[in-house]
Amino acid sequence: MTSVPIIRRLPLTWLGLVPFAAFVTLFLILPTMHIVIGAFQDRSGAFTLQNLRDLNTGTIPSSYWISVKISVASAALGCLIGFAMAAAVVFGAVPRWIKAPLMTFSGVASNFAGVPLAFAFLATFGPVGLVTVFLRSNFGIVLSRDLGFNILSFWGLTVTYLFFQIPLMILIITPALEGLKREWREAAEVLGATAGQYWRMIALPILFPSLLGTFALLFANAFGAVATAIALTGSALNIVPIQLYAQIRGDVLGNPNLGYAMAFGMIVVTAVANVLYIWLRIRAERWLK
Amino acid sequence: MSIWARIAGWAALIFGLLYFFIPLAGLTEFSLKARRGVYSFDAYAKVIGDPEFQATFTYSIMMALVTIVVGVLIVVPTAFWVRLKMPWARPYVEFITLLPLVIPAIVIVFGYIRLYNTSSWLPLTGTLFGTNLLLAMGYTVLALPYMYRAVDTGLRTIDVGTLTEAAQSLGAGWATILGRVILPNVVPAVLSGAFLTFAIVIGEFTLAALLDRPAFGPYLQRIGANKPYEPFALSVIAFGITWACMGLIQLVTRFSKHTKAAR
Numbered sequence: 001m002t003s004v005p006i007i008r009r010l011p012l013t014w015l016g017l018v019p020f021a022a023f024v025t026l027f028l029i030l031p032t033m034h035i036v037i038g039a040f041q042d043r044s045g046a047f048t049l050q051n052l053r054d055l056n057t058g059t060i061p062s063s064y065w066i067s068v069k070i071s072v073a074s075a076a077l078g079c080l081i082g083f084a085m086a087a088a089v090v091f092g093a094v095p096r097w098i099k100a101p102l103m104t105f106s107g108v109a110s111n112f113a114g115v116p117l118a119f120a121f122l123a124t125f126g127p128v129g130l131v132t133v134f135l136r137s138n139f140g141i142v143l144s145r146d147l148g149f150n151i152l153s154f155w156g157l158t159v160t161y162l163f164f165q166i167p168l169m170i171l172i173i174t175p176a177l178e179g180l181k182r183e184w185r186e187a188a189e190v191l192g193a194t195a196g197q198y199w200r201m202i203a204l205p206i207l208f209p210s211l212l213g214t215f216a217l218l219f220a221n222a223f224g225a226v227a228t229a230i231a232l233t234g235s236a237l238n239i240v241p242i243q244l245y246a247q248i249r250g251d252v253l254g255n256p257n258l259g260y261a262m263a264f265g266m267i268v269v270t271a272v273a274n275v276l277y278i279w280l281r282i283r284a285e286r287w288l289k
Numbered sequence: 290m291s292i293w294a295r296i297a298g299w300a301a302l303i304f305g306l307l308y309f310f311i312p313l314a315g316l317t318e319f320s321l322k323a324r325r326g327v328y329s330f331d332a333y334a335k336v337i338g339d340p341e342f343q344a345t346f347t348y349s350i351m352m353a354l355v356t357i358v359v360g361v362l363i364v365v366p367t368a369f370w371v372r373l374k375m376p377w378a379r380p381y382v383e384f385i386t387l388l389p390l391v392i393p394a395i396v397i398v399f400g401y402i403r404l405y406n407t408s409s410w411l412p413l414t415g416t417l418f419g420t421n422l423l424l425a426m427g428y429t430v431l432a433l434p435y436m437y438r439a440v441d442t443g444l445r446t447i448d449v450g451t452l453t454e455a456a457q458s459l460g461a462g463w464a465t466i467l468g469r470v471i472l473p474n475v476v477p478a479v480l481s482g483a484f485l486t487f488a489i490v491i492g493e494f495t496l497a498a499l500l501d502r503p504a505f506g507p508y509l510q511r512i513g514a515n516k517p518y519e520p521f522a523l524s525v526i527a528f529g530i531t532w533a534c535m536g537l538i539q540l541v542t543r544f545s546k547h548t549k550a551a552r
Contacts, residue, residue, distance in 0.1 A: 013370075013374045013375060016366070016367075016374060016375070019363060020363055020364075020366075020382070023363050023426075023429075024385055024433075026426075027401075027426040027427065027429070027430050028385070028389065028392075028397065028430050030404060031397055031399075031401050031404050032392055032396065032397065032400055034400050034403055034404045035396055035399055035400045035403070038403070081301070081304070081305060081308070082305075084297075084301035084305075085301050085302055085305040087301070088297070089302070091294070091298070093297065093302075094295075094298050098302070104535065104539060105309065108531055108532055108535040109309055111489070111531055111535070112528060114492050114493070114494055114506065115492060115509045115510050115513070115527075116509065116523070116528055117524075118513075119316060119509075119513060119520050119521050119523075119524040120312040120313060120315065120316040120524060120528075121312055121315075123312070123315040123316045123319035123320070123521050124311055124312045124314075124316070125315075129315055129319070130314060130318055130319065131311065131315065162308070163308070163309070166305060166309075195291075220391070223393075224394070226394070226395050226494070226495045227495055227506065227510070231494070231509075231510050231513055234514075241395055244395055244396075244399070245395060248395070248398075248399050248402065248499055249499070256403075259399070263395070266393050266395075266396055267391075267393070267396055270391055270393060271391050271392075274390065274391045
């Protein structure tokens with residue numbers, strides 16, 4: 001008896017993914033791992049948790065706190081205003097033809113971040129900006145004195161971030177609003193529900209995962225923004241990205257591994273926000289099929 | 290729809306539109322004020338004549354083009370291969386392409402600077418060419434989520450398996466299949482991704498500034514600190530470019546819907 005030799009070809013399909021895998025390993029995974037591992041090492045390379053403990057020293061906690069506050073404020077206001085605008089268009093309070101140009105414009109504005117955006121707001125709300133001068137010469141209102149508003153401050157940065165936060169909210173929430181079925185509203189009305197009850201007991205609970213998820217995404221979006229903040233405030237405002245920028249440029253913390261820990265902290269914050277977004281999105285999609 | 294709902298709707302929309310247009314109006318108005326008392330294009334003339342503007346702008350355009358080419362070369366074959374041979378790997382590849390949205394750009398470039406410094410195993414930041422390469426790769430990473438999503442959506446609309454088998458039975462190799470069968474079929478999707486990449490790269494600040502390359506974003510930030518009107522004129526130009534890229538995406542998407550209907 002001779003056994004028939006089985007010629008089995010080596011599985012080679014995985015070879016097609018090698019260029020992609022090499023690229024992301026070299027330019028995405030390894031650099032990030034280097035930072036994450038560095039956050040848990042001391043200068044000699046031994047394992048330590050001291051860097052994470054040191055995050056609680058000096059100006060670092062306050063910079064995280066300001067960053068979180070700005071991100072929460074701009075995400076919350078962005079959600080609120082973006083939701084109101086999307087709802088106005090989707091539920092027919094304003095003519096339907098406005099939707100297409102609004103979506104296109106939102107696509108542009110949500111990508112218009114960075115240095116040019118900072119200059120747009122300086123030219124508008126800065127010391128000699130359009131709105132500042134208009135209010136002063138026509139109404140005698142001085143923004144900085146009478147309203148306590150300064151573009152180089154917490155609220156100044158929040159108002160600037162809203163320029164890309166609101167359009168992002170509109171882009172993401174419009175499909176969710178369109179997924180609310182007419183039948184649900186009609187069924188509620190037949191059962192005698194008021195408009196308020198419909199929103200409180202049906203629409204908002206269905207939209208809740210989408211809303212919270214988008215909030216998380218907007219939060220991460222604001223938390224990682226560097227260029228706008230640097231162009232607008234220089235180093236006047238002590239937020240995490242600006243402090244990390246200064247650390248990369250000149251080791252202002254005097255400890256390279258503490259810089260790694262700071263970057264690691266940023267990854268953790270944005271990762272938590274994004275995981276929340278993805279998880280809530282999966283939940284929301286159950287209703288939108 | 291009650292009258293109050295209508296009023297609230299209009300109020301929200303008008304507030305939002307004012308929010309979008311007042312800063313753009315302020316920016317444009319301010320950029321025209323370089324000459325005392327009258328509106329003029331002096332600031333524009335000055336920046337466009339500035340050799341440093343020309344140099345940084347050309348550099349950023351070159352970077353954007355290199356990024357688009359590298360992005361297409363990496364994304365199209367990968368997305369094609371995953372759809373054709375390894376559908377089980379799709380969620381994993383998709384997850385990796387979304388990572389640049391999770392990891393802030395400043396952290397990625399921090400990693401580059403420490404991992405590829407002059408005393409490391411791959412001293413890319415030691416040479417000019419190496420640093421430029423690193424910047425292009427960094428931009429490709431930033432553009433990866435948009436590029437991959439665009440191309441994958443484009444591939445969904447064509448029958449990859451049948452097209453590949455048809456090409457193979459006519460004797461085509463993998464390079465021919467990719468270059469002459471698959472790529473022409475997803476051109477609109479690739480173009481959408483390319484224009485978005487262009488819009489992102491042209492004004493990008495963080496990577497270029499920290500790698501110390503003479504790109505448009507850092508130049509804009511630098512002259513913002515010491516010139517009165519020029520940075521505002523430059524910002525108007527940057528906004529115009531973003532606008533043009535988005536307009537082209539709209540155009541390409543409409544065009545692609547057209548070809549699909551004709552098929």
